[in-house]
Amino acid sequence: MSLVERRRPLWRRVLRWAGMPPPVERWLRRRLPRRLFPRSLLIIVVPMILLQSVVAFVFLDRHWENMTRRLSVATAAEIAATASLIEMTSPENRARIVSVAKRRLFHEVALLPGDSLPRPAPKPFFSLLDRTLSREISVQVGRPFWIDTVGSSRFVEIRVKTDAGILQVVARRSQTYASDSHITLVWMAGTSAVLILVALLFLKGQVRPIQELAAAAERFGRGQPVGRFRPHGAIEVRQAAWAFLEMKTRIERQIEQRTSMLAGVSHDLRTMLTRFRLQLALLPEGEEVAALRADIDEMQAMLEDYLAFARTDLDESEGDVDVAELVADAVRGHADVAVDVPDGLRATVRPMATRRLLANLVANAALHAERVEVTAAARGGWLTIAVDDDGPGIPDDERARVFQPFYRMDTARNRDNGGTGLGLTIARDIARRQGGDVTLATSGLGGLSARVRLPL
Numbered sequence: 001m002s003l004v005e006r007r008r009p010l011w012r013r014v015l016r017w018a019g020m021p022p023p024v025e026r027w028l029r030r031r032l033p034r035r036l037f038p039r040s041l042l043i044i045v046v047p048m049i050l051l052q053s054v055v056a057f058v059f060l061d062r063h064w065e066n067m068t069r070r071l072s073v074a075t076a077a078e079i080a081a082t083a084s085l086i087e088m089t090s091p092e093n094r095a096r097i098v099s100v101a102k103r104r105l106f107h108e109v110a111l112l113p114g115d116s117l118p119r120p121a122p123k124p125f126f127s128l129l130d131r132t133l134s135r136e137i138s139v140q141v142g143r144p145f146w147i148d149t150v151g152s153s154r155f156v157e158i159r160v161k162t163d164a165g166i167l168q169v170v171a172r173r174s175q176t177y178a179s180d181s182h183i184t185l186v187w188m189a190g191t192s193a194v195l196i197l198v199a200l201l202f203l204k205g206q207v208r209p210i211q212e213l214a215a216a217a218e219r220f221g222r223g224q225p226v227g228r229f230r231p232h233g234a235i236e237v238r239q240a241a242w243a244f245l246e247m248k249t250r251i252e253r254q255i256e257q258r259t260s261m262l263a264g265v266s267h268d269l270r271t272m273l274t275r276f277r278l279q280l281a282l283l284p285e286g287e288e289v290a291a292l293r294a295d296i297d298e299m300q301a302m303l304e305d306y307l308a309f310a311r312t313d314l315d316e317s318e319g320d321v322d323v324a325e326l327v328a329d330a331v332r333g334h335a336d337v338a339v340d341v342p343d344g345l346r347a348t349v350r351p352m353a354t355r356r357l358l359a360n361l362v363a364n365a366a367l368h369a370e371r372v373e374v375t376a377a378a379r380g381g382w383l384t385i386a387v388d389d390d391g392p393g394i395p396d397d398e399r400a401r402v403f404q405p406f407y408r409m410d411t412a413r414n415r416d417n418g419g420t421g422l423g424l425t426i427a428r429d430i431a432r433r434q435g436g437d438v439t440l441a442t443s444g445l446g447g448l449s450a451r452v453r454l455p456l
Contacts, residue, residue: 036207036210037203037204037207040203040206040207041199041200041203044195044196044199044203045196045199048192048195048196049192052188052192055188056185056188063184065132068132068176068177069132069136071175071176071177072132072133072135072136072176072177073136073140075133075136075171075175075176076133076136076137076139076140076141077140078101078105078106079137079140079141079158079160079167079169080137080140080141080142082097082101082105082109082167082169083141083143083160083162083167085097086098086111086162086164086167087162087163087164091164094111094164095111098110098111101169106169106170106171106175107155107170107171107172108168108169108170109167109168109169109170110167110168111164111165111166111167111168112159112165112166112167112168113165113166114165114166115161115165115166116166117144117145117146117159117161117166118146118159120146130147130149133147133149133156133158133176134147137158137160141160143160143161143162144160144161145158145159145160145161146158146159147159149173154172154173155170155171155172155173156170156171156172156173156175156176156177157169157170158170158171205233206233206234206237208233209231209232209233209234209237209238209241210233210237212229213229213231213237213240213241213244216229216244217244218435220248221435224318226248229241229245231245262306262307266303266307269299269303270303273296273299273300273303276292276296277293277296280292280293280296306422317350318348318349318350318434319348319349319350319351320346320347320348321346321347321348321349321351321354322345322346323341323345323346323347323376323383323385324339324341324342324343324345324376326349326351326354326355326358327339327341327358327374327376327385329355330355330357330358330359330362330374331358331359331362331374334362334363334366334372336366336370336371336372337362337366337372337373337374338371338372338373338374339373339374339375340373340374340375340376341374341375341376342376342377342378345376345377345378345383347378347383347454347456348455348456349383349434349454350430350433350434353430353433353434354430354434354454356426356430357426357427357430357431357438357452358374358385358387358452360423360424360426360427361387361423361424361427361438361450361452362374362387363423364423364424364450365387365388365389365391365447365448365450366389368389368391368392368447368448369389369390369391369445369447369448370390370391371389371390371445372387372388372389373386373387373388373389373445374386374387374388375388378456381455381456382436382453382454382455382456383452383453383454383455383456384451384452384453385451385452385454386449386450386451386452387449387450387451387452388443388444388445388447388448388449389443389445389447389448389449390443390445390446390447391447391448392447393442393443393446393447393448394440394448399440402424402440403424403425403428403438404425405422405425406422407425424438424450427450427452431452431453431454434454434455435454435455436452436453436454436455437452437453438450438451438452438453439451439453
């Protein structure tokens with residue numbers, strides 16, 4: 001068996017081994033639930049239903065047939081004995097035999113005049129009783145007869161043609177048919193319902209720790225507080241939860257160490273830049289001094305970009321903000337940017353980090369285009385903010401690489417254009433910390449469209 005085949009789920013391998021056509025397999029795959037709880041429930045319910053079906057078909061069918069046959073044999077024998085006694089006895093004693101048969105054997109017994117039987121009654125849909133009882137009467141009574149198993153739900157009427165007339169027998173259905181087998185079906189259905197209810201409660205308790213672990217991992221991935229997450233449940237789930245907590249501790253320790261290191265480096269570099277500025281202030285103005293001052297400003301900007309990239313913003317809590325005000329703050333300083341944000345649109349985001357995200361995208365668009373538009377909309381639980389421009393855009397094969405740290409396209413490698421290649425990286429990093437993303441596409445204005453997608 002190949003590696004690809006071994007990686008397939010067991011049920012798919014069974015279907016493939018059984019020769020199931022691929023369209024049927026795809027249909028089943030689309031219909032099967034994708035969540036753990038309904039899948040686990042199916043593992044319990046489907047075998048139970050199959051077992052109950054087999055038991056009902058094999059055991060109960062045999063039980064009904066055997067019991068019905070035995071009861072029909074006894075009923076046919078009693079009818080045969082009654083008919084024989086009526087034919088052999090004198091006419092004055094026939095009424096006594098009918099009375100004894102009514103009192104001892106059947107619900108109603110009568111000797112009707114004439115020698116013609118009614119027309120055959122319609123056969124029932126479930127003809128086990130009609131078929132079995134008719135066969136036994138034919139064998140044991142051996143006379144023309146008429147039977148009705150449909151007219152009344154509680155009784156069965158049989159008429160037999162004898163030499164003394166038409167013998168009418170009305171017997172209780174329970175006397176000729178195993179009518180109490182439904183009790184077994186009720187017990188089977190009841191026990192199945194109880195077992196399914198117990199399975200529901202049990203599986204709910206087993207799935208809940210996995211759901212809590214997934215929710216904690218998602219919150220941590222978004223940079224949100226995990227809260228009082230405590231491993232519980234099965235041993236394997238506890239092991240996964242403890243592994244997640246240990247990973248979370250290591251990541252937080254690494255982030256804290258990196259932040260502390262960068263804070264110390266930034267303090268030392270800023271001190272040196274401040275010293276350079278003071279030394280330049282003592283020198284007479286000239287082209288060389290202006291060039292050095294420009295280099296210091298660029299170094300200062302680069303340092304701020306590096307620190308912004310390294311910052312985690314974990315300390316900033318999410319808040320309910322007005323998207324229009326957030327976008328207005330982000331485009332401040334860019335008077336030519338057109339803004340279209342619906343009134344009253346609100347979202348739960350990290351205000352400062354999201355403002356920096358939008359400011360980076362707007363600044364990048366304004367640097368390379370003459371016309372910039374910012375639009376926002378809410379749909380399906382997501383906030384989408386698009387920054388469109390009419391600039392040269394970015395080729396499709398470059399759009400994935402521009403998000404890499406310190407990557408700059410060939411047209412922007414000149415130091416005179418400024419930038420460190422961290423703007424888009426910082427923007428996507430901020431969005432992903434909040435459970436969203438930043439993607440690039442072709443703008444309707446002819447340039448680049450940077451789309452921010454954040455959960456509401």
